[in-house]
Amino acid sequence: MKTKDIAVLGGVIGIVLMMILPIPAWLLDILLVINIALALMILLVAMNTKEALEFSIFPALLLITTLFRLALNVSTTKLILGTGHAGEVVATFGSWIAGGQIAVGFVVFLILVVVQFIVITKGSERVAEVGARFTLDAMPGKQMSIDADLNAGLINEQQARERRGKIEREADFYGAMDGASKFVKGDAIASIIILIINLVGGFIIGMAIMGLGFQEALSTFSVLTIGDGLVSQIPALLISTAAGLIVTRASSEGNLAQDLSSQLFLFPKLIYIVAVTVALLGFFTPIHVITTLPLALLLFFVARKMQQNIARKSIEVEQLEEEQQIEEVRSPESVINLLQVDPIEFEFGYGLIPLADTQQGGDLLDRIIMIRRQCALELGLVVPVIRIRDNIQLKPNEYVIKIKGNNVGSGELLLNHYLAMSPGYDDDAVSGIETTEPAFGLPALWIDESTKDIAELSGYTVVDPPSVVATHLTETIKKHAHELLGRQETRALIDNLKENYPALVDELIPSVLGVGDVQKVLAKLLREKISIRDMVTIFETLADYGTYTKDPDVLTEYVRQALSRQITQQYSQKGDTLKVITVGPALEKKIAESVQQTEQGSYLALDPVSTQTVYQKLTEQINRLIQSGQQPIVLASPTIRMYLRQVIERTMQDIPVLSYSELEPNVEIQSVGVVNL
Template sequence: MQARDLSVLLSVILIVAMLIIPFPSWMLSILIIINISLALLVLLTSMNMQEPLQFSIFPSLLLLLTLFRLGLNVSTTRSILSTGDAGGVVHTFGTFVVGGNIVVGFVVFLILVVIQFIVITKGSERVSEVAARFTLDAMPGKQMSIDADLNAGMISDTEARERRDKVSREADFYGAMDGASKFVKGDAIAGIIIVLINLLFGFIIGMTQHGLGFQESLSKFTLLTIGDGLVSQIPALLISTATGIVVTRAASEGNLGTDITKQLFAYPKMLYVTAGTIFLLGLFTPIHDLLTISISSFLAIGGFMISKSKDQEIQLEPDTEEEVQVEDLKSPESVVNLLNVDPIEFEFGYGLIPLADTNQGGDILDRIVMIRRQLAIELGLVVPVVRIRDNIQLQPNEYRLKIKGSEMARGELLLDHYLAMSPGYEDDSIEGIDTVEPSFGLPAKWIAENMKEQAEMLGYTVVDPPSVVSTHITEVIRRNAHELLGRQETKQLIDHLKESYPILVDEVTPNPLSVGDVQKVLAKLLKESVSIRNLPIVFETLADFGRMTTDTDLLTEYVRQALARQITNQYIVQGETMKVVTLSGRVEKFVADGVQQTEHGNYLSIDPSVSQSIIESIAKQIETVSIQEQSPILLCSPAVRMYVRQLIERYFPQVPVLSYNELEANVEVQSVGVVNID
């Protein structure tokens, strides 16, 4: 155990001992001086901190100091009532304050108690209560602000995590301060009660047990009581002041001394006004002129010196800024930072600024938060932060989406219109600007707001511009999710899984599979729209087959078969037969015979004319299925599935290719077409 930990434990034990064991008067004097020193240290620390969280231990420290002070009160009370002596410090304080007049000393003590209890303690308690309430009420807004900055790319994930943690700690701190302020109030009340007990019972004990006369007993125990009250109330007053400073330092920029001097003297001309007022006060009242003239002169000279220093700062400021800018350009960090490429960027023309401006009702930031959550649930992938910025190089109503620096999609919005997609037939009464729905390439029209209700009654799907762009962003990210999953992102997923399945993760990586191997398997799954959210099943499969082969293509096939239930549910409609397009035996043989095996993996190599015939036949079957308003699904044997996918992904990237082993046994399958070649 470290020395500092041991010292705190011994201090707590000492407090408990003071409540039970009588201490000698010389030891009480030492503890009283320590108590005053600690109170002064706490006050100075609270004045020099820049924000309340820098003194986050204050609520607990306040409890310990209050208990320490009450323990001292108990010990000094025991000593006063039993021996008529509480040490030299108590006697000195009592003698110094009383100064030969018991009444004056008692009045001074009462004034100190009133100052602490009525002014400082009461105010600190109220500020703590209001601060705790307002901090808790503001938490949702602060969290939303952090999410908005994160999605706008203004802060990183680490910074967002730190800010959320700070918001949480602030709420905990002010909540604790609300309760801790009650300790100070209770301590003040206990101090008053202890003083009355010392005074009353000390007077009685002095006359009955110590054989003192009325006047002598009253004088002696009043002196000791006032001395004891002072040595406890002065530290209590310092602690109460520190409490008030801590809970009122909400908007400070530096320590208390810096803030006071900076803000109080921010307007030097006000010192001239104050100096003039004091001068006139001496001129028109009986106050001595020498006193008012000296103070007003001091204020005027101070105002002149502060004004002069501010003028010099203003003159030096442009040169300083220029030097900083030149230094930044010279520093290597300024160039290195330019090399960073954001994973996802959303850029828009100046005409679409209202989309992102919350003051104009824009909610694109909130929508992107929901997109990231939706894709995390659907794909099991933590989508990186989307950096949002305006770009004057784009047309006013144009936007584009970039992934890792490359443009992946572009579109155009009319903010004062709605996008209407026809139900399969066009109605001439719906007038608008012909366009194409950006997410799925469907024909559509931009219609005015007064046409919206009519279009909906005719069966059109009417969507507002923010929904159009958010859907487009969602689909583009979903189609390119495999590019967003790198080794670093894979390592984060593995670390998250390891918290719940440590043994499973240890069986897979780093041996027999590296993080790169796992990343390739997961990326291949995402590329074919297979969710990787169920990572335990993925890793169970990799653990089973990873020692047999490190071919990521084969491992992906094994994982797909392990995810058969998930894949089946992804494409089947409950209560309906799954309609698929199958491959003829001849086509599957052509594909199987064209597989070339090398030490670096297998690849498909077949005659171009044969592959062209296969693709044309697939295109014909897909067109037939699409006419029937059904989504085409290609079904083949497990041995050739990944090679068929390689063959058609350039031409039909959205058509899923499944194998028989990826469908559950109870699924009813109906073939609505067969791919064949002559």
Template sequence: MKVRDLSVLIGVIVIIVMLVVPLPGGLLSVLLLLNISLSLIVILVAMNTKSTLEFSVFPTLLLLLTLFRLALNVSTTRSILSEGEAGGVVDTFGSFVIGGNPLVGFVVFIILVIINFLVITKGSERVSEVAARFSLDAMPGKQMSIDADLNAGLISEKEAKERREQVEKEADFHGSMDGASKFVKGDAIAGIIIVIINILFGIIIGIVQMGMPFDEAINTFTRLTVGDGLVSQIPALLISTATGIIVTRSGGKDNLGSEVTTQLFQYPKLLYIAAGAIFLLGLTPINFFLTTIIAILLAGSGYVLENQTKEMEIPDVEEDVQVESNEMKTPENVMNLLSMDQIEFEFGYALIPLADANQGGDLLDRIVMIRKQLALELGIVIPVVRIRDNIQLAPNEYRLKIKGNEVATGEVLLDHYLAMAPGIDEEDGLEGIDTKEPAFGLPAKWISEELKDEAELSGYTVVDPPSVVSTHITEVIKQHAHILLGRQETKQLIDHLKESYPILVEEVTPDPLSVGEVQKVLAKLLRENISIRNLPIIFETLADFSKMTNDTELLGEYVRQSLSVQITKQYTKEDMSLNVVTVSGKVEKTIAEHIKQTEHGNYLSLDPETQQNIISSIHEQVEKLLLQEETAIVLCSPAIRMYLKQLLDRYLPHVVILSYNELEPNVQVQSVGVVNVA
């Protein structure tokens, strides 16, 4: 344990001992001077801190200093009442203040007590209470502001975390100060009571037990009481003032001395007005010579400050122009223009209320939830979405860009609701503006708020505009997740996995697979809507098969088979049944025979006519599943799954291709059609 830490612990123990054990006068004098010194240090530190959190230990320190002062009060009271003296410091302070007149000295002391208790202590207590209340009330707003800056890309995840911690610390500090100010108030009250006890009981003890004459008893115990009270009230006054300074600080960027002088004298011309007013005051019976000197000093100070301000302004302007000119010449300034946001969401001016929290918009909060949802579903951290308005777009239009390329557009009417039919022919014709649901392309209508209840009773699915936009964003990001997963993002996932599975990661990368090759495997899974959240299983598979091949396409197939439990759960119903379209043996044989193997990988080489026949047959059979509102799934053997998917990607990208090895044995597969060719 460090010496400083040990000294604090010993100090607390000594304070407790002082409440019980009598102390000699010499030691009391040392401790009283130490108390004044500590109080002076505290107020100086409070004046020089730039923010309240720089002195976050103040509430606890306030308690310890208050306890120390009360322990000294108990010790000096014991010494005064038992021995009629309490050391040289108490006697000197009492004699200096009384000055031969006990009544005047006592009145002066009472005034000091009143100032400390009624003015500084009461004010600090009230300010602490209000600051604590407003700090707690402002926490949700500050947290939302941090989330908004994070989603807008203005700050990083690390900066957001630091700002959240600072908000929490500020709330904790103000809450602690609210409670600590009660210690100061209690200390002031205890000081008054101790003074009354010292005088009354001191006079009684002096006359009855010590045999002093009445006049001598009054002089002696009044002097000692005033001296003791003064030695206690000076530190109490300093600590109370420090408390007031700490709780009234309002987030300045400099210490108290700099801010007071800078802000108080920031308008030098006002000193001329003050000088004129003081000079006119001298024309009254007030001392003309004295007021004239003060007026000259004020006017001279204003002149000096005004010249200093002018001298400071000129270089600043020149310096700013020079810096701006130099920045425009540097290549770094041009390079900054080349940076590109991963995801951008732009919207027309009529959709500004979607993102403006002051108008009730919650798009920022929804995007935060989208990022969390996709992290759970896909296993990747979606980059921050940059949100901005664009006057080049139509008022109700929005568009989504990924890596600078437009990938989706849509249009919403903020004063309407989107109603989607339940899949039946409705003859009554719900009034509204015909459109398509942007995420899935379903036919829909924009209806007014008055028709919302009627549409819901008719079986329509009614969605508000913010939900339409957030659903569209979610689906588009899902479809392009494999594009968002680059090598840098893959490295972050690997580093995160390495914290829990270091040996597993070392067996896979950087040898035999580089980060780029791991990224290709993961992107292949995301491209087919397979979550990569279960990285341990994925890396276990890569560790097993990467020694045999470094073909990322083939490694992706092995990983899919190892994720059979996940894939089965993703596509089967609750009763473990699955309706699929199967591939005939003839088609599988045809595909297998036309797989070309090269040193750069394998690929399917079919003549155009055969390709078209297979695609047409699959499209025809898949339509049967879609009519039954089933997911379009084609089931085939593991040997051709990869090549069949490559064949369909351009024409039927939404058809799911599964192999037998990707399904658990307990799945009840029901074939609704067979892919065949003539």
């Protein structure tokens, strides 16, 4: 055994022997001073710990110090009752602290007992009990959190074991503190009983055995009893305070002194208020100014110093951040950040800054939030965060919309004007700056405030500049929605669906189709402006047909047919006749014969002459419908729909191409034109 082990064992055995063997007064004085010093050391250590586990020996130490204090009480009691003298320490505490007045000594002793027993000990006991209960209740959740971090790769096995060990030690510590606090409570009760025994027993022994008079016996044994009670209760109070600090100490980065200085003096303005209040007490109450003014000046000085320190620290933090930014720019790794491409960017010239500046009344950020909500409802797509920035390279009133770093839309705004679009005829009373509406390419005018009412009465559609931007941005997102849906975004949609339909997702992915296959089908739907919000129907269709084919074009056709009700409602109002341009038999036969099958899938190999003929005749029919104010829709058989779409999508991307299988049976269809070879 090591020397330290032998010393601890010897000390515990010595404490037990103190209760049995007589101890001389000089040795008792030394042990009492050691008891006070040990209690003070425990209190200081408790004040400087950052968390309870740094002083995990405290419950056992609390038991040993309580036993040591009781042994000292027994030894002093034997000397008091046996010799009428218990050493200089007890006598000093009894006469000096009591001030020569027995009643004062009793009152001081009772106050210490009340403070320790009712305030500190009882509070520490309750906190330890609640801490132990909540620590045990939180253990399963903490264990699951550690397992989750380990599975995610955030920590390694060694760190996981250390965290689990810390949780177990916390539970053991608070459980031990819950039991150890009962010793402190019992010690306070024992001190009161020992006080009564020393006082009554000493008074009887002094008169009956030692032959002292009534007054002399009362004075002698009262002083010794008070001294014995105080010399034991003061260390007990210190250790009880340490116990309270330990169990109420929350985990932090500093000790008690650091936390007090950083948190209590965190708000210098409040200290100014306290200083003024203390000063007013001296001026407007019987309390003299000499008493309150120095304290008020001290508080004012402290508040001033705290303000200076906070300002200095904020400057140091700003300088440190600037230095870190400079170092990041200089470091070779900083180039990696330049490789990041934002999915959507909105750049504007300095003249359009009021659109995004909320202090100038700009509501562009709020409109973008509404755009993302609208796209989620209409397309079923979670639009990525739109990066907004000013660009001094642009014209003052110009803006640019970028998708993955490439320009896909631009326009110019006049902030103090309104955009007026003609209803189909021009009114000479409405004059302005000619322009083109950026979202749909319609001719329009920029008009001022005074012309706005005239334009509205003339039937013009009048919108403000923020609405022009919002409409353009919305249409651009819808047009390029298929580019914004990658595998990562598809995985997010799948995870969201899996929360409510886990069996459906598990059946499809990854056994039937991969995430990339699903992404291709969803992108093809978005490319033709078909909403993917009904993910349940889409996944059920893919699960049904995914075992037969992996071709995304074919799977998309099956999904479109399953979404027939949605597609019908998208292009036909209830009770209205759906006017379409149909495909003639000769053209259908030509397209069907031109389909080539390969290992990678099928594609259309139509000769250039036939392709040009289809373009011309289809353009004639579409222009005729547009001139009559109708929406052009091309209707083909299910077998050639996707191939016909491939023919016209480059030049007529916005023209919907539907098949008979994608329309509900109750919809009345009217052919207003035929495209044929």
